Amino acid sequence: MKQEMNKRPTLLELLRSDQLEFLMEAHNGLSARIVEETGFRGIWASSLSISAGLGVRDCNEASWTQVLEVVEFMRDAAPQTPILVDGDTGFGNFNNVRRLVRKLEQRGLEGVCLEDKKFPKRNSFTSGVQILEDPEEFAGKIRAAKDCQNSGNFTVIARLEGFIAGIPLHDNLDRADRYYAAGADAILVHSKQNTPDEVLAFAEAWDRPCPLVIIPTTYGDTPNQVYIDAGISMVVWANHLVRASISAMQDAARMIYEQKSIKHIEEHIAPIDEVFRLQKVDELNRDEQLYTPENVHSNNEG
Ligand code: SPV
Ligand code: MG
Numbered sequence: 001m002k003q004e005m006n007k008r009p010t011l012l013e014l015l016r017s018d019q020l021e022f023l024m025e026a027h028n029g030l031s032a033r034i035v036e037e038t039g040f041r042g043i044w045a046s047s048l049s050i051s052a053g054l055g056v057r058d059c060n061e062a063s064w065t066q067v068l069e070v071v072e073f074m075r076d077a078a079p080q081t082p083i084l085v086d087g088d089t090g091f092g093n094f095n096n097v098r099r100l101v102r103k104l105e106q107r108g109l110e111g112v113c114l115e116d117k118k119f120p121k122r123n124s125f126t127s128g129v130q131i132l133e134d135p136e137e138f139a140g141k142i143r144a145a146k147d148c149q150n151s152g153n154f155t156v157i158a159r160l161e162g163f164i165a166g167i168p169l170h171d172n173l174d175r176a177d178r179y180y181a182a183g184a185d186a187i188l189v190h191s192k193q194n195t196p197d198e199v200l201a202f203a204e205a206w207d208r209p210c211p212l213v214i215i216p217t218t219y220g221d222t223p224n225q226v227y228i229d230a231g232i233s234m235v236v237w238a239n240h241l242v243r244a245s246i247s248a249m250q251d252a253a254r255m256i257y258e259q260k261s262i263k264h265i266e267e268h269i270a271p272i273d274e275v276f277r278l279q280k281v282d283e284l285n286r287d288e289q290l291y292t293p294e295n296v297h298s299n300n301e302g
Pocket of ligand 2 (some may be wrong): 046047048086088
């Protein structure tokens with residue numbers, strides 16, 4: 001049977017669309033499928049959430065090949081939705097970046113976001129010193145990523161961590177200019193303030209024809225119209241599904257632990273059939289009719 005046509009938009013199309021676009025975080029195959037069926041047009045494969053799901057810190061404790069395994073499951077589980085992989089610093093120098101890009105493309109991922117910190121990085125919201133990469137070194141990583149991609153649609157986003165590290169606007173603009181010149185398809189400007197002031201100041205000063213992406217985790221009460229008016233192209237909701245799952249799992253575990261029973265938990269959790277639906281067990285049941293000897297045999301006889 002013919003493969004279904006690939007209908008998903010590309011990340012580049014989302015970045016260049018004339019509306020504000022949203023990427024929703026996912027961290028494994030299950031959450032990616034839920035994001036897709038909810039209707040989001042793109043997925044953010046968050047390093048924080050993938051790390052949390054693996055039970056480790058977001059400091060490159062999971063290796064890049066372990067991340068690759070996770071995003072491959074996500075790819076398969078959400079075949080109609082483009083995935084932007086949070087590639088941290090690229091796990092090394094330009095050469096590690098090249099290998100990452102090639103492997104992501106081979107596994108059907110549409111893009112990577114690389115941040116201008118030193119490897120190993122630490123999550124932007126954790127306390128402790130944030131060490132920035134030399135801007136020319138980082139520009140070389142962006143250039144290497146763009147030079148080695150096979151598909152014209154593969155998207156490389158350069159993420160500015162300057163505000164996170166405490167450097168001023170003009171230094172961030174200088175860095176962004178170099179990354180744009182190196183071929184970045186978009187600039188992600190990150191801030192940990194509880195107002196959008198830093199990213200709005202950046203957007204106001206940014207005059208290159210290169211889309212802007214933001215992660216408004218700490219200033220999430222800002223109306224979307226503010227971003228639209230500022231010319232921002234894409235918003236990343238970066239960690240909300242892993243946080244939702246943490247709360248849900250803690251509540252269920254506590255209830256069962258305290259009651260020493262599962263009698264009252266059913267009304268609080270998804271039914272088993274919902275697990276099977278999300279796993280597409282019905283598809284397997286259907287295909288068993290086609291491919292297993294006992295069914296082929298009885299079908300032929302019938
Ligand atoms: C992530 O989701 O892993 C991110 C965004 O990189 S942040 O946690 O804000 O650094
Ligand atoms: Mg991250």
